[in-house]
Amino acid sequence: MRLFLHELRTEQVLFWRNREAAFFTFFLPVIFFLVFGSIYGGDTIAGVHGASFLEAGMIGYGVASTAFAGLAITMVIRRESGVLKRIRATPLPPWTYIAAVLVSTFVTFLVEAVLLIALGRALFSVGLPTRPLSLLLALVLGAAAFAAMGLGLTSAVRSAEGSSAVVNFVYLPMAIISGTFFSPAKYPGFLRAIADVLPLTYFTKLTRDVMVRHHHIWSETGSIAVVALWGVIGLVAAIRGFRWQPREG
Template sequence: MSAYTALTRAGCAASVRDRTTLFFTFAFPLSFLVLFGLIFQGQQVEGGLSSINYIAPGVLSWGVGNACVFSIGFALMQWRRDDLLRLIWRSPTPLRTLLASRWTLALGVALVQAVLFVAVALLPFFGLRLNGPWWAAVPLLVLGVTAFLALGVLVGSVADTPEAVAAIANLLMVPMAFLSGSFFPDDLMPGWLRTLAKALPLHYLNDGLTDALGGRGDLGDIAADCAGLALFTVVFGLVATRVFRWSNES
């Protein structure tokens, strides 16, 4: 068995056994979908689409980004605090193999989240309609997972305690969710806030999934959102390589 396979299996087993992680990964964001779906039930937004066509992709985007940032952020902080990163540095298994296994797990989680959230939103009570090229959600999720994992590596590299990881991650993800329109249609926000949101990675994942699942845009719009996520991946990755630490003493 390769190191990558062993690490992926171990990470999957640990995640499945952790009920708290399962709750905050799946049930917690799903509760926002149900809540805001009930609040805006039957309403329409700009373009004549049902509000659920905006809410479901938005909450899914936030859930995916949140899971990525928190999972790798806590893992890197814990590995560095326990000196596991320094042992990995001296072992035949390169760090990229460890990160690749975490990326695979995060992508699997994102796909499960997507199936679960869309299945709930498709219930007649909420009434989501897949009017767009829904298959384009797959490359968006791949790029979104990569971008937010890179952000999570950055968070896990600068935080030394669980409390610091939670504080930094929430400081980034909660305002980003509201500014990017994850919890309500972004056309309800002032124009200057919608312009500001374009400087946030969650905007592009949210916008792209809304185009793919909600039918708001076309493949050209989705391609532009994919490009935005790719750009943020490069930026976060470059910054993370500069601040990454193998131990708390370095």
């Protein structure tokens, strides 16, 4: 436990010290919320208040940027620069390390969600979540599933230089197609077809059902199942492909 807390603290310091990464993974969803909220926060989207719709969508974007993209890039850089290898030579148990990295990612995402909700309340008169427990469970599920996918993706990236290119190539289109910014209802058929299989579509649907439509999380078993299934796929890829050292040669 002492080692876990020590590493958790270290991870938080490392995250906030790296200003570029903190900007792209943590602040970008907040900035998008402020910008798009000012543009169409007052409109009605898919039958609900625009800013409320956007707030739940930005929490979806936030899980993709912190737990998925940010985690994947960080872990590839650490692997390629030899940091992971170095840590393996210390008495810190590997699972303690992984657990601390994941919990730290979740803490960051949670802070982001709280900030989005506070800004929505203060600037765009979005109501506070009426189902806080359901929301928290949804955030845990989303963070776990996307972190598993992020770790799974690290095995597909070969170099530190390529990590942000590969990860952004996956996550930016996903964020847009999944309808975190706009309602996917008006998308052309082929985009809707892609959106229908993406995990972020279902996670965003889940946050909107809980936050905007005040559903209990357990009434949304379909969305939970798809997000969890993707999480399991990510987990299998992570277990099979995760490496502590750069590839040789």
